[in-house]
Amino acid sequence: MNELKVSNDMSAFAVPAALDEHGRLTEQCVRQALTMMDTHGLVVLTDLLSDAEAKIGLDLMRQTIEDPDRAQCAFASETDNLYLRRDFCSLPSTPPVTRFAATLCQRLEGVLTEYCGRSRPLLEIATFTSYLGSSHQYVHRDPSGVISLFAAVEDVSDQQGGTVFVPGTHAFGGSDNQHGGQASELMEMFRIRCNWHIFVHNFRKLWRMRTDPAAPLAPGEFRDRVFSRNWDQHQPNLLRFMLGKNSQFSLRKLGPRTLWKLYRHRAALGERFHLVQTAPRRGSVIIYRSDLLHAGPDNRSPHPRHIFGMSIARDRIDTKYWHDGYSPHPMLMAEPLCLGDLLDAEPVPASPSVLDHRLRA
């Protein structure tokens, strides 16, 4: 996005995955990953999955996406779902899906168990697909007290909309004391500034799409994306913006006091916070603290972006809070799973490249 400075250099947040003889991350690798998670709120573990394992994940996701009865997630944007700009849906707890999730959890056990006890619930297993013409999500925090991961089952380019993060904006004991005791206020100002640019970017893009043969608008799509009254947290929806009906970003966020603070802190905001965009290679896994500021950008390429996602609670979680922020599949709701279940479950059989991975460690 031209208006926002976004770095594509993720090297400061990457740790090459090294596995021990049991197929778990080595102690040294876990230590490095935890340091990243604690310092920046996220870590990118490269080459955690072999190509064969990533393909298993991709096939499971494709099967779900092609199922007309799939369980779609509504938390991001009903309008994007309606016009097939995005397809976020939860995966059923079938044995192959559980095996794939178990493989990830077992490999990442040292990192996950630092934050989540064995009895903590699996909140969702989902696939997040975005297509050309989708809107850029607003910068937001997911519900707090959760560890989430994204697994790249194929290469994701920045044009396809690899997730954008604002490192160091996660909460921890005393985090408000940072930035001269102004951490919360400065982070919120930074978020508002980003979201203003995203609002303009989405609106301009939608306007251009009216005459763009590469991503033609469906009949009624422009009206719906700008004036819809549907649940819609991540659209340039003028109606919801003006009425203050969007909790992520609306006119309510732009009162005179806020505008003054944005002006007063304009230099500090640019110095203290930075947007970095991931472009994970196949097999990489991003783990992040759910309250870290982040956003799923729009897909600006003709190639669909697929990503596998999974979230585990760090503490007890209220059911309504859970279902408001995450989309557990009906099978998972009927038969809940916890981290311990996945750590004990049968994983995907090890492929030759994984065995090679262990020898290198």
Ligand SMILES: [Fe+2]
């Ligand atoms: Fe999110």
